[in-house]
Amino acid sequence: MVSDPRRRIPRTDVLLDLPEVRAAALSEAGKRSLIDAAQSRARALEIAPEEVAAQVVASLPERASSMTPVINATGVIIHTNIGRAPLSEQAQRALIDAAGYADVEMDLAMGQRSKNRGAGARDALLAAVPEAEDALVVNNGAAALLLATTALAENREVIISRGELIEIGAGFRLPELIESARVTLREVGATNRTHLADYAGAISEDTGAILKVHPSNYLITGFTSSVGVTELRGLDVPLIVDLGSGLLRHDDALPTEPDIAAQLTAGADVVIASGDKLLGGPQAGILLGKADAIARLKRHPLARALRMDKLRLAALEATVAGPDTPVAAALHLDPARYRARTEALAAAVGGEVVDHDGRVGGGGAPEYPLPGFAVRLPAELAPALRTGTPAVLPRVHDGACLVDLRCVPESRDGEVADAIQRAGK
Template structure:
């Protein structure tokens, strides 16, 4: 018999999974990634080796080579939810997580994660407490409302209010306010899920007080006013103010729910942004309930706030849905810390990233672009041309949809084909810390409004894959 015929198959020479796991070289992988992930990576490395041998590879990989392959797989699986550079020009970018938290909020959330906290424990009485108590007084102080509560986002806040006061009853709303926002969120769908009977009044562009009055009957649960946060109707238009609707609702003995959407606790015009009615002003107009978001113009974590009359808030807190929509201890800690910043308005923009980004001047952003241009151009080489260009940023998340903020950007033009630019954008999305810009007018535009000066060196190092 030919000795070559009796030689074991190369596939049979591959070590077993158990052998690889038991080797000293596997210890660092097990310690870093755990047994399950390491075992899966070793199996994948062995399958890759089998495929190579079947395809004609001459050498059987040894234990070291197989474990190097396994380590590459383990370390090549970055977390899916990881930091990116938001250079899109949209400050509150829904797809990139909206508002960045203030350092005080980050510290508070970290402490809540690290330690037990008095979330629902009354330290003075030594008995069970209410989690809303941590922010109730702050919200009353900042909005002028009699009472306040909160849930996990503003859609939940609207749903909870509708379910509390209009379950099986009519909810009167103007046709011009039946909004749809990102993610196919439609107000009619929320009203249906809340169990409310939607009663549309007026037309798309004009709704009058008589339209509301004529729709009120014995089955009416509430009147709903919705802020058209991501669009504006202009021209031949008419709408009824929240103040007039509140008077009408009081006369009829039904509540008015005013959904502000983003909602701001301060006058944004002080930061160079177009003025929007504040939550305090909405409360003063007489609405029984006002809802607004925490992670948009307020600059905090995702949350939905409900402020209004004491009787209305008490009714909402008795709704069993409230428990299903409540926030956890980490978010509660971050919310409380964020709201506390508003008690010191003189230093608010300094401490709150959202306001700091919104308030940046074009000159400031342009100066930053000038500092970075040569370094980025040197990194890209002759394939691209890098210029400093003027552009306009957006607030984002449906806030101030027609307003832009004068800004500046690095504009990267290809010296070759458009495909080269697409490839660059894809490559930068694959960096250790992905860089997200936008392609417009034949250039990859990196609006630097949301790049802190302290992060410039991290941005540059990241381009070489060393971040």
Template sequence: MQKKELLKSIPAVNDFLAAPEAEEIIDEYSRDKFLQLLRKELDNIRSEILSSDFEVDNFNLNHLNVKYIINNIEKKLKIKSEAGLKKVINASGVIVHTNLGRSNLAAEALKKVLEIAENYSTLEFDLEKGERGYRYNKVKELLKDLTGAESAVVVNNNAAAVMLVLTALVQRKEVIIARGEMVEIGGSFRIPEVMENSGALLQEVGSTNRVYSADYVNDINENTGALIKVHTSNYRVQGFTHTVSSKELAETAHSHQLPLIEDLGSGILFDLSDYGLPYEPTVKEKIEAGIDVLTFSGDKLLGGPQAGIIAGKEQYISQIETHPLMRALRVDKMTLAALEETLKLYYDFEKAVKRIPTLNLITESSEVVKKRALKLESKINKKDAFKVELIKTAAKIGGGAYPLNKFDSYGLKLSLEQKSTEAFISELRKFETPVIARIQADKAIFDLKTVKDEEIELLADSINQVLAEVF
């Protein structure tokens, strides 16, 4: 058969439209989408045949079969329709995984989000007065109670919080910051760029590893609007270092009638050192140290929804929440519902540790994780062609928190020998519920720290299915 004959053998569009298999696909995805992909598929076949290196004898004639082409179209339409947000199994061992949505919400928060999302609510309605209310009243009350701050307000993330604070308080004025605190917060977003876009003028002081109160004092002038401290929650400089404490810097700022702003990043409400974690300053400790305006995230160590929380002195918070930019950055009813319910759990910290997934995983013992790993191992269909081992792993919090700290954890290591580990991991990402694992020394690692009990059966099925196809 020659190229011309092959080209003539390509079915016509009407042949596909007449096929019963096409009718079902059109009903589900629409005629336009079906025809769009069909024409692309047929064009690809023509291009392949007409290419200079095409060999007729090597061409599979089944690829011109109507059912075969329709089947390909259906697969592509299904993949395209399922693109976007979907649930995954996180077997990476990173608890607050930025790319996988950070913190999972507590059951109480999920219930409240569903209730508020499917009904009208008191978002901005005062039941007592029967008139328009203020959406932040309840969350303000909760944050004041839990942090000791005079007031608080919430925006859509911590970068937005920092930008809003600087825009509202020190636009077109200088803000003094230690050179070693000019951090990048992930995704190529840098603190200096966020600050500069607020209209504030950054003034760096000190060296990368050492800064003193005198460095700040020496740079204060008539155009200075504030001092700012950025907690290096996503990295550490160790060795020959010196920083100025929040309390000392607050005294310096106040002696010059200036506010002290601090970006705490992954803010925590309670000290977790009793659970074996290094000391990290709590929000309340920062407020007590004299910070005038403090910003931190709602979806990292707090374990709530994505949000940027601003807490501090009433005189500054009132300026911030009445600024026009506040409306552009405000959070919606579902975020508020989730945040309120998460904060309520913190009134009883022992309850919070049990009920908030992020805290629960952080404080969970490695022996509990080991049981999950053993359960998964028992469900893997063993073959001589690959090796499955129970191993100790090092899980971490992620999300820019506790950068040097790792947890003893357990997982499974799969050695595929002559097969591609990258291809194996890639296939696991193609399931309806994708599996996200990691590769280490060309071995597939499944860290059970971040895998739920109820996900083990599905994880095992996914692994077994790919292994059966590979071997």
């Protein structure tokens, strides 16, 4: 009689004892699941019993997370699809320091619980933006907007220009977010033109606040008119300004992008921004403003539900208090060195150097070009670059694969060259 080959399928304990399986960054349940899948294939005669061990080893994950690290060669600095802002080395170290037990809500000297959660991040923000009297940090920009409008105008109206009823990525609309709480939006003006009289005429005893939103991901040009913060301040109604992009102070590299300090100086009660855009830090909703307004936000029950975790508090503090971020470095490249690196890459891989305008991305400085360079390659290389190791994300445009080193640390130029050469084989 011919022996059933399935009798030769390795036992689970034997497979668990393989050196590669023992060393894998995977729970025992996860390892057993992979083993069971390979054994099931052998029982179904899809693979030979002798192939089971190799199948198990091949299926082991290379990393503890399913997310794949990516080298950003698109020229878009704050690329939402690959995680927006990359953290600085200092912020990464802060994350690791906070990953274990940390005194996030503990007074170590007294041995008691403290009320200083997030104090380091708050103090760093106030030092960077002394125009603010107080600061609060929550989970993300949308959370910050929800908290501000709810705390300052719950059961009342928020006045907003029709030209600022924006939709951001993935179909997310700010009006729907605001109205999900007990707040009513009072729309004024027209899509392209809103005047001070429109706001003034809408104010009533039901008015809780005026909301001014920076339309960070589009431009309206032509016959347009809008009202600035200084004019709105004169209406003597709590004023919330949502900037989105997170520029703390004016930057000559982005002359048209509004900054937090300027809005506070002009009279805003609360200014909202994201932490993972131009600030170059982790995801966060940053609220800076007048002491009484921020105090109202802190007292609202939503503040607890929307608070940030210890890891991002640590990374945000390190970002604000630390040296320049990768975002700042990409924004302020030395043009001569940038071109020299691009030419060296082109020479190494046989590509052509072309002019290429980068972008801020992430809703910052819409349509504002960042003059730069890229290596032009055949478009068919792009899929292999995206799926290689390391994964390199180029821009595919006008039938070509464009590799822009703006957001690539110079120390990784060699990796990009090697990836391109492998993709071309």
